[in-house]
Amino acid sequence: xxxxxxxxxxxxxxxxxxxxxxxxxxxxxxxxxxxxxxxxxxxxxxxxxxxxxxxxxxxxxxxxxxxxxxxxxxxxxxxxxxxxxxxxxxxxxxxxxxxxxxxxxxxxxxxxxxxxxxxxxxxxxxxxxxxxxxxxxxxxxxxxxxxx
Numbered sequence: 001x002x003x004x005x006x007x008x009x010x011x012x013x014x015x016x017x018x019x020x021x022x023x024x025x026x027x028x029x030x031x032x033x034x035x036x037x038x039x040x041x042x043x044x045x046x047x048x049x050x051x052x053x054x055x056x057x058x059x060x061x062x063x064x065x066x067x068x069x070x071x072x073x074x075x076x077x078x079x080x081x082x083x084x085x086x087x088x089x090x091x092x093x094x095x096x097x098x099x100x101x102x103x104x105x106x107x108x109x110x111x112x113x114x115x116x117x118x119x120x121x122x123x124x125x126x127x128x129x130x131x132x133x134x135x136x137x138x139x140x141x142x143x144x145x146x147x148x
Contacts, residue, residue: 088147088148089147089148090132090145090146090147090148091107091145091146091148092143092145092146093143094143094146095143096131096136096137096143096144099129099146103129103130103131103146104126104127104128104129105126106129107126107129107146107148108124108125108126111124111126112124126148128147128148129146129147129148130146130147131144131145131146131147132144132145132146132147
């Protein structure tokens with residue numbers, strides 16, 4: 001019987017060692033899995049940070065290009081506006097409302113009267129005519145100019 005008890009004790013001890021080793025291996029595997037997962041997450045985070053830096057650089061470059069294009073657009077718009085103004089004349093001193101509803105026709109007739117019909121090879125054509133863009137004068141305020 002002692003032999004049986006010794007045998008069983010020995011087997012039990014051996015089985016306990018194997019279980020402990022298996023448990024230690026399982027714990028080590030779990031730790032290694034967590035470390036690998038964190039490394040993978042760290043690599044993903046690093047890649048995302050790199051992509052964010054690239055996007056920031058592109059955004060900065062695009063903002064600079066937009067600023068340059070806006071300045072260029074502003075200069076071109078000023079150039080076009082200045083060119084368009086070269087062909088305008090302003091007539092000052094015409095009483096408000098005298099032109100009626102068709103300012104172009106009124107200015108055309110007025111210029112023919114002042115200069116004379118014979119001064120023009122063709123009949124005079126006025127593309128556009130309007131009052132300067134400001135509020136209507138009240139009382140003794142200066143009259144708005146007619147832009148032709």
